[in-house]
Amino acid sequence: MPIELTKLNDSHTDQAALTKPHLMATSPLSCFSARPRPRSPGTAVWLLPAAVLLLLLNRWSHMASYPSVSPRGSGSVQVGRAELYSKMARDLDERGAAFLKGGETSQSLTLSDLFDTADDGAVVPRLKAADPPVRANVLYMDPKFAAVISKAVKDVFLPYFDQAIWFQNTSMYHFSMFHASHHLEPIVATEDEIEAEVEAVKGVTKNLCPLKIVLDRVVLTSTGVLLGLWQVESGTDPAEIRSRLREALPRAPQKQLYDPVLLHTSFARILGHPRLPKEQSASSFDNVKFFHELVAQINEKICGFQATISELWYVEEYDVLALALNGKMKVRRLHLGCNRQGI
Template sequence: MQMVRVARNWWSHSKTVALIWSICFILYFSLLHMANKISSSQNIIPSATTASSASDADPSTANRVQRSVLYDRMARDLDEHGPKFLKHGETSQSLSLSDIFTLKDGHVTPVLKAASPPVRANVLYLNPEYSIPISKAVQNVFGPYFDKAIWFQNSSLYHFSMFHASHHITPVPATADEIETEATSVRAVAEGLCPLKIVLDRVVLTSTGVLLGCWQVTSGADPITIRAKLRIALPRAPEKQLYDAAILHTSFARLLGHPKDSPTEPSRQLQFFHELVDRINSKIRGTEAMVSELWYVEEYDVLALALDGRMKARKFHLGCKRT
């Protein structure tokens, strides 16, 4: 009987111990599960904060990135579409090269056609202090190979197209009074803009033969902001503008024919053009400049700014005034 009583006591004690251990294990794993859930929740919170921070990033940084992506795409254009300018293709403004240039006996002459109504363009102006050295470098690199089959942009008219109150694709007629009102509105925009400090990000050659300088803004008004302000100031302007809102570019030259002593095999021909672009980039990439004028230009000839045509320019200094 004594043995039976001992066995029963041992069994009762064992069940108690087992129950206690079971409760401990359950509590342990419950707490561990809760800790994991809390940890997971905490890991999610920083991600949301990071996403919010990215969306609230400095707009100027986002604009620079947007321009870089755009310039990358422009730089690929020649490889993707080939040198269409050798076959007398179109310009970036849907005009054929024969519409704006004649090439006779190796000499290039612009074709000046009256714009009816006149194009009304708003452009930032690049001072000759900066444009002349660039123009000389471009002529030194490209001139020997293209002789007369090239059009060099007039260095006294280097500009960055911003916004059109009227363009040749969507003309918006205006009376003399309406033009004066537009000019006054543009002056007000200019007074509120700060001068731009810019740097030449790269030079690209497009499939249509345009040698472009693609710029970044390091301080001052951003092109996206400028275009947005001009959109408000010029409510009658065409909804569809000619260029991307972020772009800041100027034309240096336009190639119109085959280079001298160049390969005729397509892949080697492309390589030849890339080498010329690399050469000009090695000379002028990184050039810094200040832009302090916004022009309201009436172009009486189509592409007057690009072709030295007839025009009337109203020049406004960027005043950096707070409104």
Template sequence: MLRFRNFFCRSKLAATVIWISVSVLVYLAFRISLESSDPSRALVTSSDSESRMSILERRKILYDKMAKDLDEHGAAFLKHGETSQSLSISDLFEQKNDSVTPVLKMADPPVRATVLHLNSEHSIPISEAVREIFLPYFNGVIWFQNVSIYHSSMFHASHHITPVTATDDEIEDEANTVRGVAEVLCPLKIVLDRVVLTSTGVLLGCWQVTSGTDPAVIRAKLRDALPRAPKKQLYDSVLLHTSFARLLGRPKILLEKLETPSNQLQLFHELVSQLNKKLQGFEATMSELWFVEEYDVLALALNGRMKTRRFPLSCTGN
């Protein structure tokens, strides 16, 4: 009887060990499959320290590439070239009598964007630094981003490349869904990694995240919450950048040495370097997620018509 009991116990233990081993293997296989099918999700589901380091490194590589864009492609904005949205500068701005006026065109259907907002406590000192350095050289050929709507684009429920039409009720549902996502997100503490000038003339602030919910996680949550959204989004999943201003023409300096492209590029680099000396390491907080309907093309960038719904990052459950 004792032998039978010992045999039964050993058999039961062996079965339990086998069952646990099989469960672990099935779980690991599921994780590998999930991460292989979606690289951005792999960042989200990995351990927090590894995930943050991986995302930080990816952002740094991305910013290094953006910083080289001007040298690799030249100053296309001096030739009234295309913008980053595949539109020409003349499509977006009218320059007359040393002033710049945006050309507003109706967006049909309206673009529906989800953005992180940077409040005026942070945007005003940034804008003042940009104006101090660039305005003396580019007065009349520079457009400054409105300080009240400094932002970083996160996700589009519909954009101009792949429009997704929606009824008023569907748009309200999207807005409520974004509100629900915002409730579980934590405010982002961010630091300015660098400012870069792109070949299309945009002065971009490139941020790193020191704490809070990372943009890669935010975009993954919005992707899950808005299944009708365009599969191809406009930005890399880890990117966190803010437009400060856009250069539209040649610097207002009558010096022969600036006539050659190489000397023009040298001036641009010197001005960007001065701006970085002032702003690099600038700390800020982003604590609101906005759902924006842009009734004009690039309304957020051009002070066009828009409807904004503002949701605080509540960090519920974190």
């Protein structure tokens, strides 16, 4: 599924903070268990303009079919989610900053397949018609929550990357759940079949409860994607949502794009080298440590941030990575109805 990005915005941070470890030089631990005081966008004094989104398939998308899972019970789903996140947090240490070498993405696409560079140096997305269109079901985050996250990310990263970074569109933060058709296993559908899928998904959403989620941690992957990894405090768990969508969409690809317990969204995509601190020489520069310190600053700002998710979108992407690259798409917005008699 997509990649998520936005336009650049002026912001600044204390560059001296990166000359010494800010929080830690290793991958951040979960702050979920610490139960921080809930942060709410209602207390924030900023709002950021919407821009364009980037959600990149990451290497932990276990191309796996989804069994029927009930997260209410042993807690194994939450444990599995925590283990998955710990693995994802180690990726940068294990693989290094591969994105600085211009390697392929996890979709076997190079950055040059996804972006062009304008005359002023700004990165602009390349759009290509998707044949057939991708049909995706995603949970949607309200921009009032996304704006707080985007502000923190831009404050920390923008001073060091200028136009070599693409931020997620604050009006399009989303969590990929389940594909009725994707680029690896296209399932062609007529207009009538698509409408039948939409009605089936509507039936599912009537029995889904809104999710209260908390940001477990922020990580940077070896492919340059800054990810927010979330835990669920209440509501219908993503594992159960995917299981119900599987039952409602029997024609969907058996191999899906994400681990059943994963709940993530992309905050930004790094597309080039950072500007080095003035006192730092390129030969002695430790990229991994530098990125860990930036990520540690973001975690200090927003780890433990809470949000409520009350919509699921059925999206037809007419362009490749349309959700990611601001391409052509058709969106059906469905409210999570929480009919408890059906749960």
